Amino acid sequence: MALLLRRTDESDLPIEVIGVRPDRLRGMPPAEIGRFPIRHGNRTVPLAEVFQIKGDPSDERIDFEGNLRNVHRIGAQMSAGRIVVDGCTGWHLAAQMSGGTIEVSGDAGDWVGAEMTNGHVSICGSVGDLVGASYPGSRRGMTNGTILVGGSAGAEIGRSMRRGTIAIGGACGDHAGLGMIAGTILVFGSCGRYPGAEMRRGTIGLFGGGPVPLLPTFRRAGRFRPQFLALIERELRRTGFAGVDWPSGKLDLYHGDLLSLGKGEIWTREGGGLA
Amino acid sequence: MDPSRTVDDRRIWPDSVCTACGCLCDDIVVKVKGDRILEAQGACSIGEGHFLGNRRGDGPEAWIHGEPANFDEAVERAAILLAGASCPLVIGLQECTTEGHRAAVELAESIGGGLEVPGVSATILSLQSVGEVTCTLGEIQNRADFVLIWRADPVRTHPRLFSRHVLEPRSDFLPGGRNDRFLAVVDIRETTTLKEADLAIPMDEGAEVEALWLLRALVKGIAIEAEQIAGVALKDWQALVERFRAARYGAILYDGRSNGLSVRGIHSLVRELNERTRFVVMPLHSGGNGVGARNVLTWRTGLPGAVRFVEGQGPLSSDAGLPSATAADAVLVVSGNPMVMDNEPTTEVRRKIPRVLLTGNQEPHPQAAEVVIRTAAFGIETSGTVYRMDGVPLPLRAVVASRFPTVEAVLRSIEHRVRERRA
Incomplete structure (x- = not known):
């Protein structure tokens, strides 16, 4: 039986549920779970003050319900288990997570999966900026794992990411894959300015069609259908990433960013061209 | 003395x-x-x-809900508001001495709130990711034989910059003054500064990042296929890069309000230029003491742009923390215009949040905030320390006495009341 946490009040103050994760709460008696400290504004309060608690997390599953837009850090640093969110969450969802699964039926804020090292995150709605990104002053963003977003994403997704996959069903903002070290970003809607700026290696697929606003430090490398595409399509379909229009023909390949190593790849639909 | x-x-x-x-x-x-x-x-x-333009302020020393009030009542009201909030936020801090900044940090800590200096995040983020090769204005004054002004108009915004620091001064290294220096200007508009340039490059609006990436590529010797970038022919950009290479000591100055990838591009360009010759970079900040605020925040908390204090924890970064501006339930605006705070989410959101405003404005609007407390005018009626845009601290002296207390004194009084209430 899963542990159900239902938010009952409607206050706009930020709530941070640091440590409320299946691997941490498993085996904890219900009274202790109710006393688990979380941040509410500038105070530390027991979990039971903000959430109505039902069930137990013995099967390593936590369900969140109610108004969660200002509930931040859901699933942050989680290492195992499953979190299911019915609604929209705040910032830092799945940040620094190292294992397990998180599913969100609505939207999520900035920093989804920032610096995550493994695990699977899937969001039906849209997300904010800096998906899978590195925190300020940090050298690496996500180093493994998968982030699937049904809707659109904001700016600087995959900043300094080292490995792992980010797939965005809708559009994405500016500077996707900024300073990317390696890994894969796929965007099925339109794309903001300067994707792949300072990328070293890694793959960015911009499959929204239409012109792609690339920097002058990217160079056209050819037009063909890469073999990896069928593999990644099959794998993402298997994990439930559906409803997007996968490109069927050849793709255009650009190499860059020549300022930093230049081994990165940007793939666009055939004849997409530069903006 | x-x-x-x-x-x-x-x-x-x-x-x-x-x-x-x-x-x-x-x-x-x-x-x-x-x-x-x-x-x-x-x-x-x-x-x-x-x-x-400074005139002696008259009228009441404070207002509560638009009604005149005395100083003690206003401080009491501000303390009740801030101490009672669960997520208070202190913003502004540009027109304030270093002593005032210290008091603001201490107040934020005692109310368990956030503290934000608006408009510096791009410079800080680029500093944290690519670093900053910089110097004092004195060094530019004595050594820089090449100056590039990137999208700024200092002739209009910093009128004495060229004559005092950057272009005209003579030194042992540059005995000819202006004649020994080369001025290049890149901008999107016909500015006054552009007219003074030895090499002027007017480029297309919104294409700064392409231009910077191109310059970085040319500096690194990477071949570029395009004939024209940002509306400027490739050979013109190459001419600028030749000038970079010929410089013994180059300085790039840009608008301190620039954001995002442009700042990162400029800082990276300067870093890469240092592989061949000496180059420095400096943002041209506007007036006030925003640089001081950044310094004080760093030495008091370790975090330069935004910080928040949570019960039982050390200071936490809020650069990458939480959407504090929208989440706040009480805001203290220290010496600034609450309507033009540039990281304001929307005026709508902010309007619903109760506000305390400390202002040195001579004719403040009594309705600008729930509590408005008047302070001595910054720069004229206050003594203390201020930071120049190159990070050099300078002593500020009050040349005229004020009827009103300093920002520091008001913040200390509020903090005192907050502590009294807690006790």
Whole structure:
């Protein structure tokens, strides 16, 4: 039986549920779970003050319900288990997570999966900026794992990411894959300015069609259908990433960013061209 | 020590600091009669406006809900509001001395709130990701034989920058002054600065990042296929890069309000140029003491742009923390115009949040906040320390006395009341 946490009040103050994760709460008696400290504004309060608690997390599953837009850090640093969110969450969802699964039926804020090292995150709605990104002053963003977003994403997704996959069903903002070290970003809607700026290696697929606003430090490398595409399509379909229009023909390949190593790849639909 | 002297009925203040722009000229001679400033010798037009526009503020010392109130009532009301909030936020801090900043940090800590200096995040983020090769204005003054102004108009915004620091001064290394220096200007508009340039490159609007990436590529010797970038022919960009290479000591100055990838591009370009020759970079900050706020925040908390204090924890970063501006339930605006805070989410959101405003404005709007407390005018009626845009601290002296307390005194009084309430 899963542990159900239902938010009952409607206050706009930020709530941070640091440590409320299946691997941490498993085996904890219900009274202790109710006393688990979380941040509410500038105070530390027991979990039971903000959430109505039902069930137990013995099967390593936590369900969140109610108004969660200002509930931040859901699933942050989680290492195992499953979190299911019915609604929209705040910032830092799945940040620094190292294992397990998180599913969100609505939207999520900035920093989804920032610096995550493994695990699977899937969001039906849209997300904010800096998906899978590195925190300020940090050298690496996500180093493994998968982030699937049904809707659109904001700016600087995959900043300094080292490995792992980010797939965005809708559009994405500016500077996707900024300073990317390696890994894969796929965007099925339109794309903001300067994707792949300072990328070293890694793959960015911009499959929204239409012109792609690339920097002058990217160079056209050819037009063909890469073999990896069928593999990644099959794998993402298997994990439930559906409803997007996968490109069927050849793709255009650009190499860059020549300022930093230049081994990165940007793939666009055939004849997409530069903006 | 009071360096002023009195001649007839006039008090003369030598070497006064002008806070009207980021240059912080410290050679202004201010002549005062009673509480009126008669003359600001040596000041530029902006500086003159700053000194001569100062008038003794009259009317009440504070307002609560638009009704006149005395200082103690207003401080009490502010303390109740801030101490009772669960997520208070302190913002502004540009027009405030370093002493005031310290008091603001201590108040934020005692109310368990956030503290944000608006408009510096891009510079800080680029500093944290690519670093900053920089220097003082004195070094540029003595050594820079090449100056690039990137999308800024200092002739208009920092009128004495060229004559005092960047272009005209003669030194042992540059005995010819202006004749020994080369000025390049890149901008999107026909600015006054562009007209003074030895090499002027007017480029397309919104194409700064392409241009910077192109310059970085040319500096690194990477071949570029395009013939025209940002509306400028490739050969013109190459001419600029030749100038970079010929420089013995180059300086790139850009608008301190620039954001995002442009700042990162400029800082990276300077870093890469240092592989061949000496180059430095400096943002041209506007007036006030925003640089000081950043310094104080760093030395008090370790975090330069935004910080928040949570019960039982050390200071936490809120650069990457939480959407504090929208989440706050009480806001203290320290010496700034609450309507033009640039990281304001929307005025709508902010309007619903109760606000306390400390202002040195001579005619503040009584309805601008729930509690409005008047303070001595920054730069004219306050003494303390201010930071020039290159990070050099300068002593600021009050040349005219004020009826109103300093920002520091008000913040300390509020903090005192907050602590009393807690006890």
